[in-house]
Amino acid sequence: MPSTSDFLMLSATLFTVGLIGVILRRNMITVLMCIELMLNAVNINLVTFSHMLGSLEGQIFTIFVITVAAGEAAVGLAIIIQLYRLKSSINVDDARNLNG
Amino acid sequence: MTWADTLLLLPELIAATGASILLIVPVLGGRARGHMAKWAMLALMAVTALAVIGSTYAVAGVQQTPTFRAMFAVDAFSVFFKLLFVVVIALVTLLSEDFLSEERYSTWEYYSLLAFALCGMMFMASGVSLITIYIGLELLALSSYILAGYYKNHEESTEAAMKYFILGTVSSAILLYGISLIYGVCGSMRLSTIAAALSTMLSNDALMFGIMLLAAGLCFKIAAVPFHVWTPDVYVGAPTPISAFLSTGSKAAAFAVFARVFYVAFPAFHLDWSNVLAAIAALSMIVGNLAAITQTNVKRMLAYSSISHAGYSLLGIIAMNEMGLRGILIYTMVYVFANLGIWATILMLRRHAYAGESVEDFRGLHKRAPFAAFSMVVFLLSLGGIPPTAGFIGKYFLFAAAVQAGFGWLAIVAVVMSAVSMFYYLRLVVAMYLEEGSGAETIYSPSLRFVTALSLTVTLVVGFIPELPIRQVIESSSHLVGRVVQR
Numbered sequence: 001m002p003s004t005s006d007f008l009m010l011s012a013t014l015f016t017v018g019l020i021g022v023i024l025r026r027n028m029i030t031v032l033m034c035i036e037l038m039l040n041a042v043n044i045n046l047v048t049f050s051h052m053l054g055s056l057e058g059q060i061f062t063i064f065v066i067t068v069a070a071g072e073a074a075v076g077l078a079i080i081i082q083l084y085r086l087k088s089s090i091n092v093d094d095a096r097n098l099n100g
Numbered sequence: 101m102t103w104a105d106t107l108l109l110l111p112e113l114i115a116a117t118g119a120s121i122l123l124i125v126p127v128l129g130g131r132a133r134g135h136m137a138k139w140a141m142l143a144l145m146a147v148t149a150l151a152v153i154g155s156t157y158a159v160a161g162v163q164q165t166p167t168f169r170a171m172f173a174v175d176a177f178s179v180f181f182k183l184l185f186v187v188v189i190a191l192v193t194l195l196s197e198d199f200l201s202e203e204r205y206s207t208w209e210y211y212s213l214l215a216f217a218l219c220g221m222m223f224m225a226s227g228v229s230l231i232t233i234y235i236g237l238e239l240l241a242l243s244s245y246i247l248a249g250y251y252k253n254h255e256e257s258t259e260a261a262m263k264y265f266i267l268g269t270v271s272s273a274i275l276l277y278g279i280s281l282i283y284g285v286c287g288s289m290r291l292s293t294i295a296a297a298l299s300t301m302l303s304n305d306a307l308m309f310g311i312m313l314l315a316a317g318l319c320f321k322i323a324a325v326p327f328h329v330w331t332p333d334v335y336v337g338a339p340t341p342i343s344a345f346l347s348t349g350s351k352a353a354a355f356a357v358f359a360r361v362f363y364v365a366f367p368a369f370h371l372d373w374s375n376v377l378a379a380i381a382a383l384s385m386i387v388g389n390l391a392a393i394t395q396t397n398v399k400r401m402l403a404y405s406s407i408s409h410a411g412y413s414l415l416g417i418i419a420m421n422e423m424g425l426r427g428i429l430i431y432t433m434v435y436v437f438a439n440l441g442i443w444a445t446i447l448m449l450r451r452h453a454y455a456g457e458s459v460e461d462f463r464g465l466h467k468r469a470p471f472a473a474f475s476m477v478v479f480l481l482s483l484g485g486i487p488p489t490a491g492f493i494g495k496y497f498l499f500a501a502a503v504q505a506g507f508g509w510l511a512i513v514a515v516v517m518s519a520v521s522m523f524y525y526l527r528l529v530v531a532m533y534l535e536e537g538s539g540a541e542t543i544y545s546p547s548l549r550f551v552t553a554l555s556l557t558v559t560l561v562v563g564f565i566p567e568l569p570i571r572q573v574i575e576s577s578s579h580l581v582g583r584v585v586q587r
Contacts, residue, residue, distance in 0.1 A: 015277055022270050031266055038273035042280050049284035057289050058280075061231050065276065068238045072269050075245050079265055082249065082258050092266075095259040098333040 007048040014041035028080045028090040032073065039069045105167040108158060108174045111151040111182060112222050118144035119215035126208045137207035138197050144215060145190040152182045152222075163579045164228075170290050171229040177429075180576035181225035181356040184433060188349040189218045191440050191554070194547035195447055196341040203251065210250060214345070217243035221353040228364070230279045230289040233357055237275075237321070241268050244350060248338040260337025267320065267330045275317020281310030291365040298368040311366060311373050315380075318361075321354035322410040323403075325383040335403040336457075343399060344443035347406045348436040355413055359428050362417050363580045370420050377418045378510050384411030385517040393524050397457050398446060401524060402439070405483065408521060409435055412498055412514055419501035425577045427497030430569060434490040434562055438482040441555030444548050445476050449541075462528055463537030469544055473532045475556040480525040482559045485518045490562035493570070 014037055021034030043062045050058030084090050106113075122140060130136065156179050159165045164175040192214065200207050220239030227233035245268060249261025283289055285307045286297040301307070320327040335343040366373065388408030395401040413435070416428035448469065449461050466473035482491035495518065502511040562569050 015273075018273070019270070022266065028262070035266075035269045035273060038270070039276065042273065042276045045277065045280040046283065049280065052284070053287045055287060057231070058283055061234075061279075061283075061289065064231060064235060068235070068242075071238070071242055075242055076265055076269070079245065079249055079258065079261050082252050083262055086253070086255050086258055092262075095255075095262055097256050097259050098263070098337050 004048055004052050007044060011041045011044040011048065014038075014044070026092050028076075028083065028092060031092065032076045032080070035076075036069060036073065039065060039072075104158075108155055108165060108167055109172065111148050111155060112219055112226075114148050114151050115144070115215055115219040115222060118148070119212050119219060122208050122212035122215060126206060130208060131206070134207040135201070137211050138193060141193045141211040141215065142190060145186055145193065145218075148218070149183065149186045149190075152179060152186060155179065166228055170292070171232045172223075172226050173228040174226060175579050176576040177360065177580055178222075178226040178356075180429060180573070181352065181432075182222050184352060184436065185218055185221045185225070185349055188345070188352065188436055188440070189214055191551050192341055192345045192349065194551050195344055195440075195444060196339075197547050198543065198545050199339065199341055199447065205250060205252075210247070213243045213247050213250075217247070217345075217349070221349060221356075224353045225356045225360075227357070228291050228360070230282070230291070230361075233361070234272075234276065234279065236353075237357065238272060240350060240353060241272060241321075244268075244342075244346060247342045247345070248334055250342065251339050256337040257339060260334045263330055264334045264338075271317050271320035271327065274313050274320075278310045278313025278315075278317060281306050282314065285310065291361060294365040295368065298366065301368070303369060303372055308369070308372055311369065312376060314361070315373065315377060318354055318358050319380060319410075322351050322358065322413070323407050324380050324410045324414060325387045325407060326380075328384070328388070328407045328410075331407055332400045332403040335406075336397065336399045340399075340443065340447055344440060344447075347402065347443070348439050351406070351410070352432045352436055355428060355432050358417055359425060360580065363420070363425060367420060374418050374420065374505075374507075377414055378507060381411045381414035381418060382510060382513050384408060384414065385514055389517045389520045389524075392521070395524070396459055398459060398462070398528070399457055402442065405521065405524075406439070408517065409483070411517075412495065415498040415502045415507070415510060415514060418507060418510070419498075419505035421501055421505055422577075423497055423504055424501035425580055426570070426573050427494065427501050429573045429577055430562070431494030431498055433569070434482060434494040434559070437555040437558040438479040438489075438491060441475055441479040441552050441559070442483075444551040444555070445472050445479075448472060448544050448548050459527060459531050460537065462531040463535045465532040465542075469542050471549075472542070472544065472552060475552050476532065477529050478556060478559055480528060482563070484522045484525050486522070488563045490559045490566075493562055493566045 018034045018037035018041060022031050025031055043065055046058040046062045080090050087094055155174050159174050164173050166173040200210060217240050220236045223236030224233055227236055245261055245265045248264045249258050251257035286294045288294055316327060323331040385408050388404045388411060392401050392404035395404060413428055413431055416424035478489060482489035485491040485495040499511045499514055
């Protein structure tokens with residue numbers, strides 16, 4: 001039976017993997033998947049704490065986070081499609097009109 | 101929960117219902133009447149404002165009314181910010197009018213998204229639980245991503261939306277991870293329960309990490325260094341009225357959350373987090389102002405100036421005293437109106453979709469549009485903090501709060517950097533009054549004129565007769581300040 005800290009370690013690992021992926025990967029779809037990974041890492045954290053504390057708040061929040069993640073994916077994919085129509089590429093580096 | 105509780109939610113309900121109606125009107129055949137959208141939106145803002153004012157009578161005599169299992173509360177603090185948000189959205193609506201009609205994009209959906217953003221902002225101001233605050237923040241953020249990319253056939257706009265989206269979602273994931281850690285340590289999402297739990301607790305790593313991640317997420321929303329990289333690109337790429345919205349309304353909402361979360365939930369560990377935030381504030385002021393000097397694009401310059409203003413406002417949170425909280429409220433208001441006035445002038449100078457961008461466009465403006473040039477000077481002086489404009493009052497509160505709290509070095513950095521900022525603000529004044537040139541053509545529509553006049557009135561009234569707004573701000577912040585004094 002894995003302990004609470006095992007779940008927290010899993011969540012921290014997934015979150016770090018997602019963050020590194022956002023920074024290193026250049027494909028917009030992969031970046032979007034990495035963002036989803038970060039949000040789901042948070043969900044594992046929330047459910048673990050909810051179980052540990054015996055309070056339902058964390059699990060309720062998880063449902064909200066899943067909903068928001070779905071909305072984020074919808075908006076993100078819409079932006080990616082528009083970017084592809086204009087530039088025929090979904091590589092983050094190809095979008096460099098605004099030199100920041 | 102009773103029906104009376106639902107009444108406290110009335111402004112948000114009206115905003116959400118109105119936004120949904122605006123969304124379905126084009127489907128029901130309103131597409132052809134695009135010019136009606138503005139009036140529908142303004143009417144919605146008027147009704148929402150009345151509902152906000154009405155909700156204050158419901159809580160008269162009580163300091164705060166937490167409802168819905170202490171997840172949502174109406175108090176003077178939230179009413180102050182909600183009224184500010186409604187005014188900002190109404191002014192952004194006026195700014196958008198000509199811009200939208202020129203580009204032939206659908207107007208109804210645009211205003212619908214603005215109304216949804218308003219709804220999210222109002223939830224942020226009223227949220228007393230981290231759940232409510234996060235949902236409000238996401239509603240605002242998702243609407244902003246779409247609005248930043250609203251000019252979908254412009255590469256710049258789509259690119260701005262993409263950059264804003266990636267960095268925005270990553271920052272909210274970081275904020276969320278912080279919330280989950282705080283929840284794990286304190287056992288609750290409610291700000292007052294968190295505060296109670298923390299008051300009997302010793303500092304520990306998980307909690308400090310959680311608070312820092314939460315602060316990092318919020319610093320992204322207010323565009324503080326080192327979470328500022330998106331700001332210049334998004335302000336330049338997004339449709340100009342949306343840049344105006346992002347630099348005023350969206351930031352004000354983030355400051356409402358920042359102030360409430362830190363003043364209510366985390367006063368117990370003030371010593372631990374204040375130094376980190378002090379470093380962020382100092383960096384924002386230095387990097388923002390120094391980077392703004394070298395910019396030739398006015399929008400980019402305003403973006404860096406807004407980064408530095410995030411630094412000034414952070415002083416109020418770091419100080420953690422009465423003066424600081426009042427400073428945040430008054431400075432947010434002052435900054436919002438000065439900035440909206442400047443964006444109105446930029447919109448006036450437009451040529452095609454993107455104009456009013458270079459400093460050269462402002463050459464000789466006092467001959468072509470004397471009123472606009474004069475008010476622009478007042479707004480720039482206000483941002484620089486020169487008396488007798490409103491900016492001086494705001495900066496006085498913030499800097500005095502920092503000194504009171506023992507952050508004298510930070511106040512010195514802030515004063516020096518304010519002086520540096522006058523350098524690039526005055527460059528625009530020189531271009532408008534001393535340089536000759538044809539510059540860009542001006543189209544000064546009545547709605548732009550109204551936005552300028554209203555912003556000018558607020559900036560001058562707060563500057564010349566500060567007693568009235570200060571009394572209002574003291575009243576609005578008394579409840580939250582009470583908690584800090586109890587500490």
